[in-house]
Amino acid sequence: MSYSAQYNDQGYLSGIDIINADEVAEHRSQLENAEQQIGSMHYLAKVHTILTSPAKLVSHPRILDIVEQLIGPDILIYNASYIIKEANAKSYVSWHQDLTYWGLDSDEQISVWLALSDASESSGCMRMIPGSHRLGRQPHILGEGDDNNVLFQSQRVADIDESKAVAAELKPGQASFHHGWLLHASSPNASADRRIGLNIQYIAPHVRQTKLPGYTALLARGVDQYRHYEEDVAATSDLDSGAMRRRDELERLNRDIAGRA
Numbered sequence: 001m002s003y004s005a006q007y008n009d010q011g012y013l014s015g016i017d018i019i020n021a022d023e024v025a026e027h028r029s030q031l032e033n034a035e036q037q038i039g040s041m042h043y044l045a046k047v048h049t050i051l052t053s054p055a056k057l058v059s060h061p062r063i064l065d066i067v068e069q070l071i072g073p074d075i076l077i078y079n080a081s082y083i084i085k086e087a088n089a090k091s092y093v094s095w096h097q098d099l100t101y102w103g104l105d106s107d108e109q110i111s112v113w114l115a116l117s118d119a120s121e122s123s124g125c126m127r128m129i130p131g132s133h134r135l136g137r138q139p140h141i142l143g144e145g146d147d148n149n150v151l152f153q154s155q156r157v158a159d160i161d162e163s164k165a166v167a168a169e170l171k172p173g174q175a176s177f178h179h180g181w182l183l184h185a186s187s188p189n190a191s192a193d194r195r196i197g198l199n200i201q202y203i204a205p206h207v208r209q210t211k212l213p214g215y216t217a218l219l220a221r222g223v224d225q226y227r228h229y230e231e232d233v234a235a236t237s238d239l240d241s242g243a244m245r246r247r248d249e250l251e252r253l254n255r256d257i258a259g260r261a
């Protein structure tokens with residue numbers, strides 16, 4: 001079955017080889033060096049604007065070739081962030097759909113999750129409900145005061161039939177690709193290593209940000225004839241002070257967009 005047929009049917013692809021073990025080690029060490037300088041990089045928005053490692057990965061031809069098959073030849077990078085669960089940490093992600101609070105006016109959006117360490121059931125890999133993207137937007141309940149939930153609003157969809165869930169286990173260097181309406185979640189990391197993913201969100205250029213027109217994105221491939229977004233600048237050096245200030249502003253905007261219903 002082609003990638004697009006599988007994606008349209010299941011709402012996701014998993015276990016796709018992207019980078020090799022040496023590249024994983026290099027990208028992980030660049031992330032961890034940066035963390036030694038500025039602290040945790042978990043869930044920071046637009047990391048590709050301050051670090052050269054994710055700047056390279058967001059434009060990786062193997063990733064873009066697949067994204068192209070799913071949303072067409074014109075591709076914008078909307079966001080990139082590391083999602084890190086520390087070894088033996090309680091953090092988890094409740095059942096949700098990505099697009100629910102993002103303010104995008106179309107579902108021509110894809111989340112790629114590239115593993116920089118082992119993402120297994122024991123380390124808290126994502127679990128997906130195959131085919132659930134076809135249900136469209138589902139009601140979410142906003143949570144309160146749950147510091148262990150990675151999501152900004154601890155939002156969750158109730159009454160999931162977990163017997164239908166499939167674990168999207170990834171070896172380091174592999175990626176999954178999921179649709180914005182796919183129901184997914186992840187459990188705490190019970191392993192002795194950090195679980196590190198680089199989550200990259202791509203959109204087709206016609207997709208508008210309705211909560212904040214003029215938000216930013218970066219052309220990865222093809223042309224952007226719509227120009228709905230100001231242009232992000234991909235990092236050409238690590239932790240440049242101007243780029244860091246700009247990212248701080250974008251972080252506030254991102255939390256304003258994704259952190260409210």
Ligand SMILES: O=C(O)CCC(=O)C(=O)O
Nearest residue numbers: 083093098111113186199
């Ligand atoms: O990293 C995780 O465990 C969850 C990631 C997620 O929800 C996403 O990529 O949309």
